Amino acid sequence: MTKISKRQLERYPIYLRYLFILRDSGVKNISAPAIARALQLSEEQVRKDLQVVTSKEGKPKSGRDVLELIQDIGNFLGYKDSTKAVVIGCGHLGQAFLNYKGFEKYGLDIIAGFDIDKNLIGTQVNHKHIYDMKEIESVLPLLNAKIAILTVPASVVNQVAKKLVKGGIKGVWNYVPVRLDVPDSVVVENVNLASSLAILSHKLNKGE
Amino acid sequence: MTKISKRQLERYPIYLRYLFILRDSGVKNISAPAIARALQLSEEQVRKDLQVVTSKEGKPKSGRDVLELIQDIGNFLGYKDSTKAVVIGCGHLGQAFLNYKGFEKYGLDIIAGFDIDKNLIGTQVNHKHIYDMKEIESVLPLLNAKIAILTVPASVVNQVAKKLVKGGIKGVWNYVPVRLDVPDSVVVENVNLASSLAILSHKLNKGE
DNA sequence: TAGATTGTTAATCGATTAACAATC
DNA sequence: TAGATTGTTAATCGATTAACAATC
Numbered sequence: 053m054t055k056i057s058k059r060q061l062e063r064y065p066i067y068l069r070y071l072f073i074l075r076d077s078g079v080k081n082i083s084a085p086a087i088a089r090a091l092q093l094s095e096e097q098v099r100k101d102l103q104v105v106t107s108k109e110g111k112p113k114s115g116r117d118v119l120e121l122i123q124d125i126g127n128f129l130g131y132k133d134s135t136k137a138v139v140i141g142c143g144h145l146g147q148a149f150l151n152y153k154g155f156e157k158y159g160l161d162i163i164a165g166f167d168i169d170k171n172l173i174g175t176q177v178n179h180k181h182i183y184d185m186k187e188i189e190s191v192l193p194l195l196n197a198k199i200a201i202l203t204v205p206a207s208v209v210n211q212v213a214k215k216l217v218k219g220g221i222k223g224v225w226n227y228v229p230v231r232l233d234v235p236d237s238v239v240v241e242n243v244n245l246a247s248s249l250a251i252l253s254h255k256l257n258k259g260e
Numbered sequence: 261m262t263k264i265s266k267r268q269l270e271r272y273p274i275y276l277r278y279l280f281i282l283r284d285s286g287v288k289n290i291s292a293p294a295i296a297r298a299l300q301l302s303e304e305q306v307r308k309d310l311q312v313v314t315s316k317e318g319k320p321k322s323g324r325d326v327l328e329l330i331q332d333i334g335n336f337l338g339y340k341d342s343t344k345a346v347v348i349g350c351g352h353l354g355q356a357f358l359n360y361k362g363f364e365k366y367g368l369d370i371i372a373g374f375d376i377d378k379n380l381i382g383t384q385v386n387h388k389h390i391y392d393m394k395e396i397e398s399v400l401p402l403l404n405a406k407i408a409i410l411t412v413p414a415s416v417v418n419q420v421a422k423k424l425v426k427g428g429i430k431g432v433w434n435y436v437p438v439r440l441d442v443p444d445s446v447v448v449e450n451v452n453l454a455s456s457l458a459i460l461s462h463k464l465n466k467g468e
Numbered sequence: 469t470a471g472a473t474t475g476t477t478a479a480t481c482g483a484t485t486a487a488c489a490a491t492c
Numbered sequence: 493t494a495g496a497t498t499g500t501t502a503a504t505c506g507a508t509t510a511a512c513a514a515t516c
Contacts, residue, residue: 061462062455112473112516129458130465144359148352158454223464241460246366247270250337252449254269256431257338320492320497
């Protein structure tokens, strides 16, 4: 199996989004150069990226089948059956996740939240139940959730992470700028918005 | 001036966070290898990264001055005076930004929001006024905001972007998965959470 | 057929890692 | 002084871009 770089993986949802638009407007076929133009990528890159995920070869002149591409990328990224996820820490960011519907297309099914706030516990946010953080270990296995979206304060993050592992979580989408201390078997994807901000900030100041 | 890669820029806020912790616990000096161990990076990488931003050279054996490093990284990223920002689109994600205090340390001062919702316009979220989206062009110059945090629906994003440019916005932190059509003079930093999710999803399914 | 698009192999580019002399 | 850490230069690694024959 060929190794896929992080950068390359990041491009697939971008292809997917464009392919959804094409599909919804009734387009049947699309070529790599056409995708490249639309998304401002290089032809070569698009061709290589698509090659990696597709089972069939593309046809010269006509390009590739849009529906097939959507299938292939979805399979490759593991969207086959949507994966159940829970939000750990239902502050403003956590609630934004509970309310957002956009990740369904990307194979993520957010089913519940956990918090320590007495006023939140037992309530529903966007029809999703908020459980007591204390119940993580007992409730998670019943919910059969594989992914945890972590949006708790930095001070408690590793204490919470320990519980998540015990509760059977296989992947953590970590929005807390702290390196998680979890077994290698648990997959962690860190999102550091301050890093993204740094790029913007640096570019802005360079230009002056 | 040496060119700085995106990856490299992304590391500076991570250094900063660690340096803040050191400072707050009274640590005066720190060496590149020590930082590398704490953040699980390579020694060489840390040394090179720090070299780029620092005015003075580090001292063999004792390492570098924590406060000076914080200063230098801050200057390099353009945190000198904090930059004023507005949130465009005050849905759940937008309100999460209005409520979040964590970016102050990273030079970002979120001062107001804009939305089209009549129920929101004129109210305050975390003591920040929500203006009518229609007023963008007239109000933005008065607020003297340089950065726009974009969290509007994809369908209106480019129409809104046009107004932002007219309102004098210099940088856009774009959370909408659509390529913005703005002049080259405007800096855009795209955040695509679906891309991040793809990495997690792929890793999870590969391991099975 | 001619032209666009394909897959593949080689060349380039850029970033990270390794090596090492200089120095507090 | 000896040892840790520094800055710098060279080697390695990986990803993107270029080139080109194959084909619908």
